Amino acid sequence: MARPVVTRMFLVAALTLPAAALSAPAAAAPATTAGVTAPPALGSVIPVPVEVRPLAGRDFSLGPLTVIRTQPGSAAARAVGDQFARALRPATGYPLPVLPAAPRVLPTISLLLGADDVQLGDEGYRLSVDRRSITIRANKAAGLFAGTQTLRQLLPREIESRTVVRRAWSVAGGSIVDHPRFAYRGAMLDVARHFHTPDEIKAYVDEISRFKINYLHLHLSDDQGWRIQIDSWPRLTTVGGGPGTGVDGTGPGYLTKADYRDLVRYAATRHVTIVPEIDMPGHVNAAQVAYPELTCDGVAPPPRTDTAVGYSSLCIGSETTYRFVEDVIRELAALTPGPYLHIGGDEAHATTDADYLTFQQRVLPLVAKYGKTAYGWNEITKSPASANAVAQFWDTATTNPTVVAAAARGTKVVMSPANKAYIDQKYDANTPLGLSWAGYIEVRTAYDWDPATRLTGLPASAVLGVEAPLWSETLRDLDDIEFMAFPRLPAIAELGWSPPSTHDWASFRERLAAYGPRWTARGVDFYPSPQIDWS
Ligand code: TNX
Numbered sequence: 001m002a003r004p005v006v007t008r009m010f011l012v013a014a015l016t017l018p019a020a021a022l023s024a025p026a027a028a029a030p031a032t033t034a035g036v037t038a039p040p041a042l043g044s045v046i047p048v049p050v051e052v053r054p055l056a057g058r059d060f061s062l063g064p065l066t067v068i069r070t071q072p073g074s075a076a077a078r079a080v081g082d083q084f085a086r087a088l089r090p091a092t093g094y095p096l097p098v099l100p101a102a103p104r105v106l107p108t109i110s111l112l113l114g115a116d117d118v119q120l121g122d123e124g125y126r127l128s129v130d131r132r133s134i135t136i137r138a139n140k141a142a143g144l145f146a147g148t149q150t151l152r153q154l155l156p157r158e159i160e161s162r163t164v165v166r167r168a169w170s171v172a173g174g175s176i177v178d179h180p181r182f183a184y185r186g187a188m189l190d191v192a193r194h195f196h197t198p199d200e201i202k203a204y205v206d207e208i209s210r211f212k213i214n215y216l217h218l219h220l221s222d223d224q225g226w227r228i229q230i231d232s233w234p235r236l237t238t239v240g241g242g243p244g245t246g247v248d249g250t251g252p253g254y255l256t257k258a259d260y261r262d263l264v265r266y267a268a269t270r271h272v273t274i275v276p277e278i279d280m281p282g283h284v285n286a287a288q289v290a291y292p293e294l295t296c297d298g299v300a301p302p303p304r305t306d307t308a309v310g311y312s313s314l315c316i317g318s319e320t321t322y323r324f325v326e327d328v329i330r331e332l333a334a335l336t337p338g339p340y341l342h343i344g345g346d347e348a349h350a351t352t353d354a355d356y357l358t359f360q361q362r363v364l365p366l367v368a369k370y371g372k373t374a375y376g377w378n379e380i381t382k383s384p385a386s387a388n389a390v391a392q393f394w395d396t397a398t399t400n401p402t403v404v405a406a407a408a409r410g411t412k413v414v415m416s417p418a419n420k421a422y423i424d425q426k427y428d429a430n431t432p433l434g435l436s437w438a439g440y441i442e443v444r445t446a447y448d449w450d451p452a453t454r455l456t457g458l459p460a461s462a463v464l465g466v467e468a469p470l471w472s473e474t475l476r477d478l479d480d481i482e483f484m485a486f487p488r489l490p491a492i493a494e495l496g497w498s499p500p501s502t503h504d505w506a507s508f509r510e511r512l513a514a515y516g517p518r519w520t521a522r523g524v525d526f527y528p529s530p531q532i533d534w535s
Contacts, residue, residue, distance in 0.1 A: 042129070042172040045153045046211055046490045046511050047497035049178040050124075058173025060129045062155070064094050065106050071113040072100040076141035079269065081111050084148040088155070093164035109134045109151075111144045123214065123271075124179025127151065129171050142214075143179075145271045149210050150176065153515075160521035182451065184390075184414055184465025185496030186215035186275070187489060189481070190424075190472040192222035192286075193307070194246045195253025200478045202266050207482070207524060209270035211493035216267055217275040217342060217467060220255075223285035223304050223312055227254045228276065232327040239290035247473050249305050260335055268337075275375065276332050279344030280325065281351050281359045285312040293320050307473045310349030316359050326366055333370035340390060341367050346377035353382075361385050375414075381406035390464055394418050396438050399456045407462035415451040416467045423488045424471040427527055433474045434484055443529045447491035447508055450500060468492040479525045486519060486526035487512050509533075 039059065043052030070081035078098065085096040102108045115126060115137040125138040125147035136147035154172065158165040187208045189196060196204075205216060220228045224247055226240030241254025255263070264274050284294065285304050292300035296315040314321045333341055343363060348356055360383035367374035367389075374380075374389040381391045381402050387409040393400065396419040407413060415421065418438035425441045426434040439445075446468075452460040468489050475481055494508060509532055516534045519526045528534055 039156055039170040039172050040154055040514065042154065042174045042176065044511055044514060045150050046508075046515060047494035048502045048507065048511065049150065049176045050499055050502070051177040052174065053176075054172060054174035055129075056173070058130050060107070060131060060134050060171045060173065062088070062092065062094070062109075062169035062171070063107060066094060066096060067102045067106050067108050068096055068098045069102040069108050069110045070098060070100065071111065074113055074141070077111050077113055077144055080141055080144045080148060083145075083269065084109075084111070084151075087148075087152060088159065090163065091159045091161040091165050092169055107132050110136070111148070112137050113139065113141070113144070115139050115143070120177075120179050123212075124177075125150075127176040127178070129154075129173050129175070131173070134171060142271045145209075146178070146180075146212050149212060150178065152210070153518075157514075157517050157521065160518045180212065180214075180497045181499055182463065182465035182496045184215055184467070185213050185493060186217050186414065186465065186467030187213050187485070187492075188217035188219060188277075188416075188467055188469035190219040190222070190470060190475075191227045191253075191255070192219055192225050192279075193472045194476050195225065195227055195241070195251055196472070196478070196481065197253070198255065198259050198263055200481065201263055203478055204481060204485070205263075205267045205270055205272050207485070208489060208493070209267075209272050211490050212497050213489070213493050214271060215273050215275055215338075215340075215467070217277060217469070219277050219279065219469075219471070221278050221286060221344075222283045223309070225251060225253070226286045226290065228260060228278075228332070229254065229256045230328055230331050231257075232331065233291060233324065235290040236287060240286040244305065245286060245303065247305055247307060250476065257335060264335070264337060273338035273340075274336070275338060275340045275342055276336055277342035277344055277375075278328055278332065279346065280363070281314040281316065281321075281356065282310060282312055282346065282348035283344060284314050287314075287324075288312065291324070293318075294324060310347045313348060313350040313355075314359070316351065316355035321359075322362055325363055329363075329366050330370050333367075333372050336372065339373050340375040341370070341372035342375040342392075343367060343380075344376060345380040346394070348379065357383055364389055378403050378413075381411055384409070386411050390414060392416055392467065393455060394422070394469070398454060401457075403455065404457040407458055411462070412464040413455070413458060413462050414464050414467050415454055416469050417449070417454055420446060420449045420454075421466065421468050421492055422471070423468045423484050423492070424473070424475070427529065431527070433480055435471070435473060441488065443487055443491060443509075443512070443531050444505060446488040447494070447505060449495070450503070451495055452500070466492055466496040482519075482525040483527055486524065487515075487529060487532070490515070 042054045071077035081098040122140045123142045125143040225245035226236040237254040243252045245251040364385040378393045380386045392414045451466045
């Protein structure tokens, strides 16, 4: 399958032009009466909203005099308003000032807190579109942010242009009530197999947050490389993040603590929380190359840049191991404002079952000691110490008594079944990138399943949410990431956000078809799946 020819660009750049955009006077903007195309239908959004009520004859028209008003006294609402205005200025050319109050005569987009509506929770919002005004109401800034992501999709697709487009900027009239099905809607990026730079990670944050994904899990260490600075064990990155530590000898690359803090801050402005993962007791060859005392015989193993798994293990009986693990967890927790710290735990084939239990009995409580909720791949549910943890289910099977038993003890589960949600798997036999051990995953396969019923015997109340992991054995750059993530990531995002009653392949496929040109306009690579009639 030929990949679409697109030029890479970073939205980051588009989102950091406020000064220039602000100073563009309204008078310099072109006339906007030219476009006559109807705006997207209300509700033609990914993920699809909970409730949509169109009202004919009430379309709003964004014009040169439109102002954005945000909740007085709320810096968080103001930040959402500023960001929204920055997103709209390049294509419209309008000044779109962001104000705490607006003259009644001007067409206004209001972002207001105090929705006073418990069903909306922290991330839900109400959106109403009328001739002279658009109002988004929410309990929290996260809800306002979600509402503005919906509104961006309700504007004509040309809104994605980075240069001024002459057309009418109307939004279909009516109202939307919207709130997420699951609290956790994640994407994962593997920066260990191939390192991905902070700018690439930010570009991915921009794209996933458009679909109301609210967690980005970073897989920071593996057999090949170690990608996060740890001050008490500096060789982890000077050696483990050095030249030749990526698959097939690519690299170097790692995140300094300053890089990481900046990423955490950047993601927070998009209402995305970063979840750091250090994989252990397996997937630790890079750490052992840097520190041979982490092996049982004290001999450094050879560096590995192949893609085999399951051959390395920390030395379970050694106190050095626990000193190392605690140092890493402590430093990582200090970098992490979010609630979760992921300790891996998958594919520990070189660790005996007894050793695995010994290890988890000591390490799971360490995460709590540093104030975080432990999170790990579903193998951690073998340990009774996982009761307060979150387990990430990655199995292809639909039964797993160990996970179900852990859920009965209190473990929450994030669903990432590999044959549905692993967006590193090929779309079909011709996909140039990706792996295929879990099968081919076309868009419909990624969309047609239910996280709440996937695992037999697991009560829906135990399901915290859903996540789409993107392993990077074959993915070198941002184009590769985008080509595998899109359009499957939006499918997983919809499973995480939209109520099951709205689940409908025919509707999803139509909304996705309409979304394609937006990626094209932004220079975002995607797989033009033959299952979709791209418009
Ligand atoms: C399995 S599933 C892994 C990763 C690989 C991935 C490739 C799991 C938790 N671990 O080590 O990168 O498959 O698809």
